[in-house]
Amino acid sequence: MSEDESTAEAEQGVEDASAAITELAKRRGFFFGSAEAYGGVAGFYTFGPQGAALKRNVEDAWRDRFTVKEGNQEIEAPTVMPEPVFEASGHLDGFDDMLVECAECGVSHRADHLVEDETEIEEAESLPIPEVEELIADHDLRCPNCGAPLAGQPVEDFNLMFETSIGPGSGQTGYLRPETAQGIFVEFPRLKEYARNQLPFGVTQIGRAYRNEISPRKGLIRTREFTQAELEQFINPERDEPSLDSVADVEVRLYPATEQEKDDGGYLLTTIGEAVESGVIANEWIGYYLGVAQRWYDRVGVDMDRFRFRQHLSGERAHYASDCWDAEAELGGVSASPESEAGEAADPSAGDWIEIAGFAYRGDYDLSKHGEHADDSFTVFEQYDEPKTVERAVVEPDMSTLGPEFGGKATDVADALSDLAARDPDAFDGETVTVEVDGEEHAVDAEVANFRIEEQTEAGEHVTPHVIEPSFGVDRTVYTIIAHAYVTDEVDGERRTYLALDPEIAPTYVGVFPLLGNDEALTAVAREVVSDLREAGLSVSYDDSGNIGRRYRRQDEIGTPFCVTVDHEGLETAGAETATIRERNTTAQVRVPIDALADELAAIRSGRKAFDDLRAEYDDGGRGR
RNA sequence: GCGCCGUUGGUCCAGUGGUAGGACAGUGGCUUCCCAAGCCACUAGCCCGGGUUCAAUUCCCGGACGGCGCACCA
Known part of the structure; x- marks a missing residue:
């Protein structure tokens, strides 16, 4: 196949994939444009019943990994903040x-x-x-x-910020936050207290952010209101290190800036440990979170063959970032796996890649800015192991002399003397000292200034923490998961579409059916099964409409991993009554006692068991499909 | 924001200057003991505003929304 043909085919694939997913999303209730009854509004999407559940499960999985397992704290800040916040953050100018x-x-x-x-x-x-x-x-x-x-x-x-006014009349100007991060930064003075003034600590937030895009495009991919999951990791850059060992062996596909600038640049297949060691990833905290993120994406169902980390080019970085890597997913159906084309290296420029997360080293930019603009202190006091004794030049001006001499300027003169002492102690060697206040020079008698070198004991210092920010786009992640889970295959010669969603994030976990919809004996038992499974905390859907194959297909399309079917054969078995559990991807079935359904399905969802374990454990009473 | 193209049941499409038809989906029923089967019935639609016309879903203008290209995406 020539290169042109393969490119054309790939582009065709992009259109097909995105059109098919959009159609499925609308028809089955994942997501759709908002307020279509009123003509719609560009850049706003509503998640339908399936989409909202899927998104919630993704958020829960993120929370589990980046809040709970990292030992961080989650907060929830307002979406509207007053203007000065964004003057400080740089968004008012930068936006x-x-x-x-x-x-x-x-x-x-x-x-x-x-x-x-x-x-x-x-x-x-x-x-x-x-x-x-x-x-x-x-x-x-x-x-x-x-x-x-x-x-x-x-x-x-x-x-690009949405403006609003707070309160009646002209009120106070406010803005909808363009990122959730500022809600964390502005509360830093309190948050550090909750962390008992101990670095390092991390604060997370999952919430909506708003950007008044000039022209929103690509459906869910670029909207005006979207959900971010952000972690702000606060560290002392002189001292704190991540537990890099725990992710050192994670294999990653990196696309460094140096490779992007070449005409024939390629991927760097390596491990987090090696990439940090060799300096490709300049910051070990960034490296650590790339490793954590890669594992997390794998867990929630992002195809690792269509995933990479791309470093920002220098001109691309935001005003606050010193180094930045994006997690990117490919949506057009082009595998980036190097094995895919008979050992040929994958071409990074092929495919339809979108950013789904950013990992930025923000330094002390944000906290310093808020420290300058706001009234509070955005530093942490860190005690030394041993108190330090330092020599310091100090002045203790005799105010009873300065006061009468300089009147209202006496305090300013005293401050100027203090500054001068710190800056240039030698200036106090002579009989008089000259300081400048408001452009005027004032001579002060050296004795009045009362200059001396003093030994002071310092117990520690005020540190402005540096910030590492992993920032995830939740909506884009949800879209990617759907796109990567989208599968078409054939069952008994019939075409089938299903979403191979991971049980942890599938919006509906199990569908329950009576084999025949008009059979009282079956529907009654099936409804009992529904109650049992819901009681066990599982997300269950009941369906008795249409033939059994149709009902399986409905659940396949929304990615339900398991279906339980109640039939006469199972009710007539000697001993315990049984029902079949059918697995989505393989359509294989296993017959399980009804009493055991809730426990077994819960075990699979939590990862303690696999469907194959059930097949080994129970006789294969299904049709052996 | 500019240019090109589009907008018809829930979804995907056909069509027409005299208010529309299909496929799939959905609901009820019959049938059916495991994978989108069959039969009957039902539900459900011309994006909005203005103009031309006796009459506009159809033609013209504008808008909204969507797709693509340009710009933008800190």
Whole structure:
């Protein structure tokens, strides 16, 4: 097959896969565009009964791994926050882009970028709009697309944050959060107390975030309201280390920035341990969470042959990140497995890859910013093992002299003396010291300043923690799980579609049917089975409509892993009454005593048993399909 | 936000200047002892606004929504 053909086929596959999944999602209640009765609204999706359950199960699995098993704390912050929060975080500026549209070809450009490219100005983003319009006219900037002059075209602001007003009237300006992270950062002063001022500690949050996208696309993949699951891991960068050993042998497919910049760059197949050792993954905390995440994705049903970690290129990184890796999933049906094409290395540029998580080293950016803007302290006091004795230059000005001499400026002069002592102790060698306050020089008698070198004991220091942020897109993860679970096969010559969802996350765990819908004896027992299984905490669906094959297919399509069927044969068996359990992927069946159904199915869901164990344990009373 | 294409039962499609037809799905019944079978019946639709016309689901304009390309995605 030529390369062109295979590419064309892959693209066809993308369309088919996404269309088939969208159709299934609408028809079976996974997700669909919101408010279609009112014409719909772009970028908003409603999860139907199956989708909401699936999403909830994914969130629970994430919580189990990233909150509970890591020993972290979960919080729930508001989705609306006042303006100053986002002034501090940088979102108000960083989110506020200037666009200018070409009158000739209609293409929009970042006005600030044009100015920066064509002039000496470097921070055009911070200039007011009229000034940017003037610069465009003065420098006769032209459309990069068609070359038409842009002078006279209006420069327009758009902010990717949803704005709202808090309280009646003009009220206070607020914004819907563009990421859940800020809800954690702003509460850091309290959160550190709950962690008893001990680094390292982690805080998680699962919740909605909002971005007023210019043009939402690709269904669930890019929406205006979405769910994030984020962990903010706070560490002392000088000291704290992750337990890298526990994930060192996790095998990963890395796509480093250096490979992306090559024309024929490829994957680096390695282990977390080796990648950190060799410096491909620069930060061991990032490495640790890549390992944890890879195992988690595998657990919830992401196909590891269609999964990779891609490092951000330097120009791609956010304002706060010093290093960043994305988890990416392939949705077009192209396997990235190197074994897939007779040993040929997989081509990283093939396939339809989307970001499903980001792992950023945010340094102390966020806490420092909030420390500058807010009133509270965003540091942790860390005690030294041994108190340290340090020599420190101090002044203790005689205020009874400074007061009469400088009047209202006396305090400022005293502060200036204190600063000077720390900065330049030698300045106090002479008979007078000169300090500057508000541009005026003031001479102070050295004795009045009362300068001396003092020995001080320091028990510890205030540390601004660094932050490692694994940030997961829940909706995209849900979509990926559905796409990777989507299977078509044949049963008895009939085409079948099913979702091979993992029992832990399948929205419905077991379907229960009477073999015949119009048989009182069977329906009564089946309904009892439903009650028993629900009592055992399982998610159960009852169905007696249509023939048995149709009912199996319905459950197959929503990914229900097991179906229990009550039949006469089972009610007539000597001893205990039995029913069949049918496994979704293989359609194999095993006959199990009705009394044992709840325990056995619960055992499989928790991972203590497999379906094959049941087949070994009980006589194969099914039809041996 | 720009350009191209589209929008018809729950889903996927056909069709028409005189308000529509199929397939699948669904519901009830008959049949049926294990994988989308069959028979009968039923439920259910022309995206919104304006214009042209005696008459618009159909033609024209605008909008909303969707797909693709460009831009954007910190």
